[in-house]
């Protein structure tokens with residue numbers, strides 16, 4: 423996460439409006455950070471550690487509009503290395519879920535490689551799933567399989583919503599994606615932030631940290647403020663693990 427000298431994440435603000443759906447530079451330029459959010463910075467404080475033997479993840483930031491919180495120390499360096507190794511063994515070009523068919527399809531908006539390991543094949547994925555259930559308070563059954571993503575320089579995921587449209591047939595697989603959790607597995611040399619254009623916020627990857635947020639509003643519809651992007655990696659590579667959590671048991 424971007425952080426000031428006291429380690430508290432910051433965002434950048436300006437006065438003009440962002441052009442949602444425009445070219446990527448519009449998201450990265452100062453105009454992106456126009457609608458200064460009503461978000462609240464919390465001082466880091468301990469919460470029950472769930473991913474590594476009772477350690478103490480730190481909540482660094484809370485944005486109430488979409489229940490976004492950014493965390494440090496969710497994963498140990500060893501956890502991160504293990505997840506990267508799993509990803510390395512299974513990588514293939516990234517796809518997105520087609521709203522109509524529920525099938526995975528290639529999409530120019532997503533320039534990365536991904537792996538979708540089976541939880542049963544890796545004990546770390548089971549304990550991670552349990553930790554995520556504890557962190558979010560949502561039963562494990564609602565979790566889609568964890569997705570491990572790898573971006574090379576130039577790789578990115580353009581602004582998008584994770585929640586599906588209200589009439590998408592894939593909703594039959596457990597309702598909509600109510601929560602997204604993105605875990606950062608390595609330090610990116612330059613770029614690769616997760617941007618929330620509507621909140622005026624960028625979260626910079628720090629290894630072992632993560633960000634989670636709600637994709638739906640109180641009526642269960644796609645929340646406009648959940649729009650987000652993986653900004654281009656300018657130098658180095660980026661590894662993340664994304665967990666989508668449905669409203670009901672995922673089938």
Ligand SMILES: O=C(O)CCC(=O)C(=O)O
Pocket residue numbers: 579584602604614615616617650651652653662664
């Ligand atoms: O790469 C990122 O930071 C964002 C990833 C993302 O948007 C997703 O997996 O849905």
